[in-house]
Amino acid sequence: MLGIIGGTGLTQLANLEITHRQVGRTPYGEPSGALTFGRICGQEVIFLARHGYGYTIPPHEVNYRANLWALKDHGVDRVVSVATVGGIHPGLIPGTLVIPDQIIDYTHGRAATYFVESDKPVIHHDFTFPYCDAMRAALLQAAASAGISLRDGGVYGAVQGPRLETAAEINRIERDGADMVGMTGMPEAYLARELALCYATVGAVVNHAAGRGLSVDGIQMEKIQPVLGEVMLQVRHLLEQLVTNDAAGLCKF
């Protein structure tokens, strides 16, 4: 079953016919909220709002382990994560949708593995390609079917937050090779790998990263809001096409 993790601007899915909600308890504590079970275009999905349904949990306090564990525990085997990002690459202007293919992790102090010291033997998971190819391909196919323009590939720089970056930090992150910046991409993607979930991210560019674009007064949430509204409409449409293609057997998971 498909699990959808919604981020900023996607605390609920307007096109989800809700059947029920269930609190998902896990050995790692409480997820960000109850799991929302429902159907999109007749297909069963589970939705979870990463920052809570009231948008109360900041990125560094999200219980990423509990979120992914709860989804898996309820039958999810593939996950679309929706994440808003700041655009660094000149092609990633506000309003763009992008399917990243790589990650650089700048986060720290987050619970970033299910393994504990007493686990023997020590396991090192391959993470060369951090996103699931099949899910990336399914998202790109859905965009093509629905006529939604979507950029294929890009490096997601995962920062700690909750503050936004300085212009110099963005310059450094760009030199490192990142094309976009967000605060939630890690450890979410890696934990999905440990749980063998087929996971990919839809990045929604909602602002120019700090010091980029024409803005002289920095990054203002009031300016982000209208872009968020527009871009999340596209995301909902994309998700509808994704589940429709999945039901028609067009996705090779």
Ligand SMILES: CSC[C@H]1O[C@H](OP(=O)(O)O)[C@H](O)[C@@H]1O
């Ligand atoms: C300027 S909004 C910052 C906030 O939005 C992103 O959240 P998400 O990835 O869940 O959409 C970013 O990572 C920050 O948490």
Ligand code: HPA
């Ligand atoms: O500019 C940003 N930086 C970090 N996270 C973000 N999430 C949306 N925009 C941004």
